Amino acid sequence: MSAERDELKRLVDELPDERVPAVLAEARRQRQTQPAVEWPPSWFASFASGRTDLGRNHDDLLADGFGRP
Numbered sequence: 001m002s003a004e005r006d007e008l009k010r011l012v013d014e015l016p017d018e019r020v021p022a023v024l025a026e027a028r029r030q031r032q033t034q035p036a037v038e039w040p041p042s043w044f045a046s047f048a049s050g051r052t053d054l055g056r057n058h059d060d061l062l063a064d065g066f067g068r069p
Contacts, residue, residue: 015023 012023
C-alpha cells in the first residue's frame with residue numbers, strides 16, 4: 001500500500017464525525033469512473049472518397065490541399 005493511501009486512511013480516522021458526510025460524498029464522487037473513450041470514434045472512416053490509394057499517395061493529397069479550392 002502506498003504512503004499516500006496510508007496517510008489518507010489516517011486522516012479519515014482522525015476526522016470529526018460531523019465532517020464524515022462531506023468527505024464521504026467527495027470520496028464517492030472521486031471514485032466514479034470516467035466514461036470509457038470509444039475507439040474508434042464514431043466519425044472514424046465516415047467518409048468515402050472512392051480512392052483506395054490514400055496512404056500510398058499522401059504526398060499528392062497534401063499537395064492537392066485535400067481537394068480544397
